[in-house]
Amino acid sequence: MPKLSLMFWLFAAMLSCVAQTVEGATIQSLSRIGGNRSNRVVGYGLVVGLPGTGDQTTEIPYTIQTITNMLRHMGINLPTGQFMQPNNVSAVMVTGSIPPEAQPGQKFNVTVSAMGNASSLRGGILLMTQLHGANGRVYAQAQGSLLVTGSSAQGATASLTINNPDVGRVEDGGVVEVPMPSSTGTANAVTLMLRHPDFVTAARMVEAINLVFPGSAIAQGSGVVQVRAPSDPNARVGFLAALEQIPVHPPTPVPTVVINAQDGTVIMGGNIRVSPCAVAVGSLSISVQNNPQVSQPNMFGRGVTVVATNTKVKIQSHKAHLFLMSKKVSLEDVVRTLNTVGATPAQLASILEAMKSAGALHARIKVL
Incomplete structure (x- = not known):
């Protein structure tokens, strides 16, 4: 085995152990090699x-x-x-x-x-x-x-x-039936495509790569990092194996609330902060009842049987529940309070969107 290829494989083994002991992600989990797709x-x-x-x-x-x-x-x-x-x-x-x-x-x-x-x-x-x-x-x-x-x-x-x-x-x-083309980049460079484009993540990836392979990585935006790689195919495989195992400390994820508009599912991350606010939860129900009635003419009359509909409309406003979010409220407190008042998933989504509009919910809302 060539010395250059052996050195890259030793780098891969060493960085694999480091990645397991250092808390954080790796290049492989944060990005994919450009062109390496199904x-x-x-x-x-x-x-x-x-x-x-x-x-x-x-x-x-x-x-x-x-x-x-x-x-x-x-x-x-x-x-x-x-x-x-x-x-x-x-x-x-x-x-x-x-x-x-x-x-x-x-x-x-x-x-x-x-x-x-x-x-x-x-x-x-x-x-x-x-x-x-x-x-x-x-x-x-x-x-x-x-x-x-x-x-x-x-x-x-x-x-x-x-x-x-x-x-x-x-x-x-x-x-x-037909061989797929190689996807390890150009002759002397490899392109890393970030799975979630972010300037902080791209900068930290470049810093981490250059610590192991000095001067080889350059960021080309929030979603692309260009890395200089050996042109020999055998050495390139070892280089990519070592590159993917380099540990990176990604930034803290943005607090996010995901709402599925199809079935009402709401998922909230654990790092969501809530400012003091007051929320009232109530509901308005409208019921429409149609009762068919048959108008039967006299036995010797000339009339015909007619079906008439008697419609009754009822509007009822239910009692609203008002609760206060304190200064040190957590996501657990929000969930517990909303469960206490019996808020439905649709009501929960509306409450979170209203709190976001009022500036009380410090999180990004993503609707699927």
Whole structure:
């Protein structure tokens, strides 16, 4: 082994021990090497062998067209106007991500999703499907038995579905056909892309790298750090291994409150500060009740039966709860107080946004 490469591997072992003992993050956890990413591919294919849960081909014409084209490719020509109505075939889209620097023959997982009106893909087998990149070039092919975690059952008057039976996976179903390009940067430099761009983090990364490899790192903004690296491929691998293990002390994260607007979930970090404020929690309920009434005419009259609706609207204002946030309030106190008054997740989100607007909540609110 060359001396230069051996030195880099010794650096990697030493820095790995240092990273475990020093409190903080590493270059690897704070950034990724530019170009070192997976390559997404997509394809269109057929799933066969379904137990009568495939596409209704009378409503999904492209499934029949795909079957016809596949049979023609295999040397089977159907008579003109031949009517087919299989229920064990489904048209699907196949997606996957090829690992960085993958070589021909390397396998990866693929996800299969129904395109038509198939009720379930459970028990199906994906036929060989070409997987294309964004440029339209074929990079891999996929085939194999589907693993479907969802299930469904249907009766005459009721049905039950658990998870999604129209989506499945094929473990190691994708096979790389074209080698992926190298992703270790240019001939004499490596680009580090920060996972969360920040000027403080970029500056501390440059300082930490230059302590180990003097004069090799330069910051090119809040999200990019350029590092001079050896041009020899073997030495470059050892250099990157050592580089990724360099410990860095990142800045304190910005206090953040995350609100999921879809289901009302609210997540608050432990470093949130709250200034003195008063909050009132109340609610206004409006109920609308429609009572159908039937107006029946006399037996010998000429009138007709009429259905009339009697509508009652009721508005009720519930008692408001007023509570005071003291000077030394913590996140635990806020949660305990809001739980005491019975605030719902939607009310909690509204309260936090109002406190932020009033300047009492010292945190960033992120709505998903």
